[in-house]
Amino acid sequence: MLIPRREVLAGACAAGAAGLLAGTRDDAATADGPHQSSEAIDSFTFVHLTDQHVTHRRHAPEGYRQCIASINARKQAPDFVLMGGDMVFDGCYTAKEDYANQIRLFKEITSELKCPWRPCLGNHDVLGWGAREKVARTDPDYGKNMILKSLELKEPYYSFDHKGWHFVVLDSAYPAEGDNRISQEPRLGAAQLEWLGYDLGAAGDRPKIAVVHVAAFCNVGQIEGDPKRLAMDGSMVLWDTKELRKILERHNVRLLLQGHSHRVEDTFWNNVWYVTSAGASGAWWAGSWTGSDPGYTVVRCAGDRVCWTHETFRWEPRLDPQDAVERQRIAEQQAERIEQLRLRDLEQASRQAR
Numbered sequence: 001m002l003i004p005r006r007e008v009l010a011g012a013c014a015a016g017a018a019g020l021l022a023g024t025r026d027d028a029a030t031a032d033g034p035h036q037s038s039e040a041i042d043s044f045t046f047v048h049l050t051d052q053h054v055t056h057r058r059h060a061p062e063g064y065r066q067c068i069a070s071i072n073a074r075k076q077a078p079d080f081v082l083m084g085g086d087m088v089f090d091g092c093y094t095a096k097e098d099y100a101n102q103i104r105l106f107k108e109i110t111s112e113l114k115c116p117w118r119p120c121l122g123n124h125d126v127l128g129w130g131a132r133e134k135v136a137r138t139d140p141d142y143g144k145n146m147i148l149k150s151l152e153l154k155e156p157y158y159s160f161d162h163k164g165w166h167f168v169v170l171d172s173a174y175p176a177e178g179d180n181r182i183s184q185e186p187r188l189g190a191a192q193l194e195w196l197g198y199d200l201g202a203a204g205d206r207p208k209i210a211v212v213h214v215a216a217f218c219n220v221g222q223i224e225g226d227p228k229r230l231a232m233d234g235s236m237v238l239w240d241t242k243e244l245r246k247i248l249e250r251h252n253v254r255l256l257l258q259g260h261s262h263r264v265e266d267t268f269w270n271n272v273w274y275v276t277s278a279g280a281s282g283a284w285w286a287g288s289w290t291g292s293d294p295g296y297t298v299v300r301c302a303g304d305r306v307c308w309t310h311e312t313f314r315w316e317p318r319l320d321p322q323d324a325v326e327r328q329r330i331a332e333q334q335a336e337r338i339e340q341l342r343l344r345d346l347e348q349a350s351r352q353a354r
């Protein structure tokens, strides 16, 4: 039987999930308490749902349905769901027919949401653009064409307004032209950054929230204690974080929602919160990924303030017969949790004995 992760890390989760105001801290448990009166009138919640990696494998459709049901069952219904990218399992190294089936499955299950939703592209939502691509560059669906058409999106980045807040959806899948093929780089690029500055400028003093797939901040090296891991390692962090953050800082953006790493992580810098949500798929529907269970983030906007909680949903991984690596990883996670419990009990007993 699996030991619930919460039993080990409840303290850490509670601290990580504390309600966070712009520049100050509040208690998420009291988010519906002290913010009454005028703020309650225009307050609303929405869900940041990222890295679903919808596939037919590993019983992922059942897992994603559980996730959607969990959002639908929330006591305070979200006004909308803001996707964070990697909605489908993969198009970069997957055959076109399989990729098309993943998009169909993603749309079919997502349509069970009781609230509207807005898409955001991730690196795996692109068809091709890499050394392992299985589609011809001349194919009309190559790159972002099929996903944009399927989701009825004119552009891969856009903005919208909701109840006095301005929202921006960014696209971190940047096409780098090579000799014979396109490869993908995790950055926004000069044209999008210029658009962003003017879009945020046009929104004036309204409070703002942005979403992007690849994070502006992701501290994998520090978390894993790996001195050889570069802070800008080429895949986990945007290459134009500095340019992006300067735009966010000068336009009253409160929060940048991030995905890609499948790890819950919150960073505050120059009055902007950078919040990474868990992957809804966890370890691609094979359990937790480096400590983050499958989940999503609920964001509450009240007045011009924002707070959030990282939420999980019930899902036991159900692996395919060939998933030996994933079985091994889950066994190692279990062993680590048991060791954590043993050490905690040992250290608590020592304290009581003093």
Ligand SMILES: [Fe+2]
Residues within 6 Å of the ligand: 086, 122, 123, 124, 213, 259, 260, 261
């Ligand atoms: Fe990703």
